[in-house]
Amino acid sequence: MSSKVQLYVYDLSNGLAKQLSMPLTGKQIDGVWHTSVVVFGKEIFYGQGICITPPGQSHHGRPLQIVDMGETAIDEETFQEYLTEMRQHYTAEKYHLLDFNCNSFTNDCIGFLTGESIPAWIKDLPSDFLSTPFGAALRPTIDAMFRRPAPGVAPAPASLQPSPEAASAAAAASPNPALASSLLQAVANQAFSPSPSTPTPAPSAPTPSQATATVASPIHICTNPSSLQSLLHTHRVVVVFFTSKICGPCRMIEPAFEDLAHEKTHRHADKIAFVKVDLGVGLGSQLARQFGVRVTPTFLFFLDGQKQSEIKGVNAPELRSQTDLLLYQAFPPHPHTRLSLPAVESLSLSPILFTQVPPLDTMLSKFISFLDAAPSTPDVQSAKQTITSVVLPYLKSRFPAKDANSVAKKVNASSVLLNSWADATRKIVDILPPAQLFPLADMWRLAFHDDAVGTWCAGLSPTNPRSIDPIMLFLSKATEILESPDADAKASARNYLLTVLRMLANTFASPALAKRLLAPGSRAGTREPLTRVLVGALLHGDAAVRTAAASVAFNVAACLQKGRVDQVRGVNVGAGVEEDGEWEVELVSAMLEALANETQSEEVVHRLTAAVAFMLRLSPVYDAQLAPLLEVLQARDTLKSKLERGGCGEQGVQKKDVRKLVEEVAEKLCP
Incomplete structure (x- = not known):
């Protein structure tokens, strides 16, 4: 007679991983999974040894999810014999948060009972976590917390305090090391918390383990x-x-x-x-x-x-x-690893940032005049109050004037400040026309030089209706401008579009935010509108707008390239932007079209050629998707035309380093 086998899934972080994983690690992690097997009317799990309770009565309470794993033809007596053998193997002192934990045990039991394994989204989570810079930095700390005792020595209580070296590494890898450390310690503590009820067989206490580390150790x-x-x-x-x-x-x-x-x-x-x-x-x-x-x-x-x-x-x-x-x-290895590309390899992967600080009082005065001219409503007044009393003091403390007689009191970019600023931004964007919004976008451009602002924005949840994403607000207006048939409206909003593009370039100062911006739309909702604005702006009639758009294109491509280079080197593997062939084809097509049309600015040609190089080099979809596209679009001829008379200026590209880059990309990366 067969018996039903179920997998009980718990989140040891109680929802915190889903909220905090993106700003802490740059990856979306939906839970810190603990699992147990339910069969023959019992729930079996591993923590401080193998423990057994009635289903749903461990100290974790009700499971977050129950997964049906099928049925087993093995009888209960045989399974108990198996558990007896396993108790010699799954002992308390062998427990390790990453390498040998509750999910390791559950996977073994499921394999014995049904021939299946636990779901990949559970067992592969540790690999995802450890592939991030933060996860890699925490590895020594976690190892120290679960160091196995020497043979014959009684196990000592695990220390949950990271070493100074590990703490320093975590600080360098995470934008919020204090929060990360407390979250890790809370999860580790819960993994070893004694269960209120310790039924039936097995060495005492309780359960779980964490899923920042599971069986995919x-x-x-x-x-x-x-x-x-x-x-x-x-x-x-x-x-x-x-x-x-x-x-x-x-x-x-x-x-x-x-x-x-x-x-x-x-x-x-x-x-x-x-x-x-x-x-x-x-x-x-x-x-x-x-x-x-x-x-x-x-x-x-x-x-x-x-x-x-x-x-x-x-x-x-x-x-x-x-x-x-x-x-x-x-x-x-990728075939491009065998190419000699000195001009491409000499390019910096650091983002292009717009750092000029305008006179803040003058900028504010101009912006307030726009608000004063708008119909007076409670929303307008509250937004104006936020900008003058909250945002301006923050910006002045961050960017003090060179001729200031006194040093402004330092104001930190707290979540309270940023949430109130985002709310004011939403109200203002609903009231003012795009042509009058550029000072507000310029304030955010400056703010994105602050790591704290990038970290906060990276942590915004697209599924939380109370989260206000200022980037999305500005992108929405920019899209309306670019897609409008009204030429006069486009011309009047030139300053707004230029400022938003420069703001977008500065968002790449934060790796976590850059990765969120370039995540697939189903997860973050930002990549599609960003791409639409970028593609439209690359063909704009104004040279300054095209230069800003080319800077954003370079930053996007450099972010993608950095992940690929890390992959080849075997460092921070998985921490880069997720590859998407169709999206990359769209970007390369837009960049090549913009290059073909660009006959004025050598700077635009330089930045776009560098962006194309980064998009092509080491691309996993190069042979299947990009190489055929390059042939159809005659990319080699397009690039070489920039070196000829009239291709960019009267004499073509003149700077030696730019000419060398264009020639190298045309000859070695374009079929």
């Missing part, structure tokens, strides 16, 4: 054939280490295996799995027989589910060599 523990088959099915590259507790050579080679796993899973973390199988745990001996393993240590290497090679004994150099060969076969 660098090393997977497999105790049954189903778990291994699941990994072979979901990962392109799998390296399996067959070991035994009584094997001395295994203990000698294990550190090399673990170091290799940590090193290699930084890249393609969701496609590479390092697996450890202990022949004395669970169905480990059955797994060994299945693959003909008779001695330990033995390493098996799989590519796309097929065994490629095998190593027996202690041979660390060969282990590394076979792993590198397998990774090369699975992920051959």
Whole structure:
């Protein structure tokens, strides 16, 4: 008779991860997942050992989600025997927030019962977290919190205080290290909190673990054939280490295996799995027989589910060599890595920023005159009060006048200040025409030089109706201008469009905000309107507007390129902008059209050529989508025409470094 198997899912952060993950890590993380298995009328989970409670009665209360995992034909007695064996393996002192936690245990149990694995959105979360600069910086802190005791020594309580070095690294990687540290500590504490009820068998206390780290940690523990088959099915590259507790050579080679796993899973973390199988745990001996393993240590290497090679004994150099060969076969380097591109490589990946500070009192006076001319309403008066008494003091403290007799009192960009400013912006945008909004956009342009403003804006939730995104407000008006058939309206709003473009360029001073702005529309809602404004502005009749638009195009492409370069170097993997072939084709098409039309400004040609280079170089969709586009649009001829008479100015591009860049992109990146 079969029995139903369910997966109970809890969020250890109680919703905080969803709210705070973007500003803290640059990635949207919807929860810190703890899971447990419910079968035979019991809820089983791992924390301080394996624990069992009636369903829904652990200290986490009701699950956030219940996932139906199918049915099992295994009887309860057999499952209890399996748990008895697992208790020797899943002990309290072995628990690790990243490498060996509740989700590791749940995945094993699900594999034993049904032959399936827990959902990818749970098991792959740690890899996502660790791929961010903040996650990588916190790795040593988390390791220190769960350091395993030496053999024969009673486990000491885990210290939840990061070392000074780790705290410093976290501070450098996160815009809000204090908040990040408190969130991490709260989750870790909850992972070890004793359950109010500790029913039935098993060493005492409670449950969970966090999901900033789950089973997708660098090393997977497999105790049954189903778990291994699941990994072979979901990962392109799998390296399996067959070991035994009584094997001395295994203990000698294990550190090399673990170091290799940590090193290699930084890249393609969701496609590479390092697996450890202990022949004395669970169905480990059955797994060994299945693959003909008779001695330990033995390493098996799989590519796309097929065994490629095998190593027996202690041979660390060969282990590394076979792993590198397998990774090369699975992920051959991008062909552009073999190109010599000195002009492209010499380009800075830092964003182009507009830093000029206008006389703030003069700017405010002009803007207030626009508000005074508008119909007087409570909204107008409250917005004017916010700008004069809140925004202006902040800007003056941030950008003091050179001839000021006294130093302005420092005003921090708190969330209260920014929320009130955003609300005032919404009211003003609804009242004034675009031609009168450019001073307000210019204030925000200056504000985006402040890291705190970028961090706040990066954390705005597009699904929260109370969140007011000033960038979206300005983009909406800019879109109306560019798409209006009224030529006079376009001309009168020239200053507004120019200022908004410069403001957009400055938003790239914050990596977290840049990534949010370029996230797919379904997640953040900003990329589509930003792209529409950028594409329209690149073809504007005014040279200053085109220069600002080319600066935004450069910043977009540089942000994309930085993620690709990091990927090649194996650092901050996954922290870049998500690739989207169709969107990249649209941008490259717009840039090439703008280049073809640009016959006046060498600066615009320079910035657009650099942007095109960044869009093409190392692109994962180059061969499939971009190269055919470049041929159809005759991109090589377009670029070379800028060097000829009349192509850009009377004599064509004159600056040597710009000519060299144009020639290099045309000859080496355009088919």
